[in-house]
Amino acid sequence: MTEGEETRRGVAGSVQSVERAVSVLEALARSGGAGVTEIADEIGVHKSTASRLIGVLESRGLVDQEKERGKYYLGAGILRLAGAAAIRLDISQESAPVCRRLAEATGETANVAVLDGDAAVNIMQARGPAEVAAYNWLGRRTPLHATASGKVLLAAMPTAVRESLLAREQERFTARTVTAPAALRATADEVAAEGFAITREELEAGLNAVAAPVRRYDGTVIGAIGVSGPVYRMGEERLSELAESCTSAAGELSRRLGFGS
Known part of the structure; x- marks a missing residue:
């Protein structure tokens, strides 16, 4: 043989x-x-x-x-698996109206993403009224180190899991992609402290994004909600405003999932 x-x-x-x-x-x-x-x-x-x-x-x-x-x-292990599936289903169902309102308020494309192994996967999307909309991200797996939603999820990981991911060689997508483990570690700490993440042309040239963490009833981060759009509409002067909008939307979605209630 x-x-x-x-x-x-x-x-x-x-x-x-x-x-x-x-x-x-x-x-x-x-x-x-x-x-x-x-x-x-x-x-x-x-x-x-x-x-x-x-x-x-x-x-x-x-x-x-x-x-x-x-x-x-x-056995009880089945309940653990079923619970994880239920959480993903809950955030998918509850996020639709929040995502739409965020898109309407900002004029940009809004997305909700959850962790999928070593990437973020977008499970909900709503397009804003702006003439030029961003790429269709629905169902797409995106890298944790180069996206705003991914950085939110990376920041919420247990330290050992995060370190394991950061030990791998990270792909560079643009000249602004952050790949050094030390820099990504510092960014994760900053995201955890500030409550939102911003990426500036790190995944695609000309594309900026902002995202904030979504929490379930016990405070665990189970997703991220954010907006993305072209640099000429989402320049530095507007990113802080969008961070506030995303943080507010994340708070609303978290409350819908039982956090703080």
């Missing part, structure tokens, strides 16, 4: 294991609780295979066992 064939076989086996693990979770969701034999019959595998799958899921907190009866059921 060649190395390529071994690799393909390994990938196929991994995919099959994932499919079976998901089938176990779906089976437990339908039944509310089941033993190893029942689960094996339900997903069509040998009892030993089902036992191994359950063991992995149990080690991650996705499955728990009733010690007295020996049955398995969905």
Whole structure:
């Protein structure tokens, strides 16, 4: 067997294991609780295979066992995953009117972004009445170090996670892109202290942006809301005004998500 064939076989086996693990979770969701034999019959595998799958899921907190009866059921880890999905859904639903008002008030393109691994992804957008609108950012993943929303999210990260990201080589998009870890670290501290972030032609030449953090009920930053537009409309003299508008919108959206209530 060649190395390529071994690799393909390994990938196929991994995919099959994932499919079976998901089938176990779906089976437990339908039944509310089941033993190893029942689960094996339900997903069509040998009892030993089902036992191994359950063991992995149990080690991650996705499955728990009733010690007295020996049955398995969905664990608290499922709630953690569901909670994360619910938070993203909440901010997407609640941000629409706030985003529209911000766009109308500033005349610029307003966006709401959330963290997606090592990038920011824009989940809501509203265009202002200005003649020349900015690029369509909806659904686009943008770098944390070169965008206003990204810098807000970077500033809110746990120190260890942020340091891990800053240890990587950062891509330079324009002559003004900040890539040095020390400079990005200082910027993150500044953003955390001031409550907003500004980028000046760091992602694209001629494009400026401002963003502020959105918080959930416990104060955790779960997103950023901001505006972006051409330099000739968003020059230095206007950036502080836009920072106030974004901070106000972020406060409104945070309250809608339960923060400070």
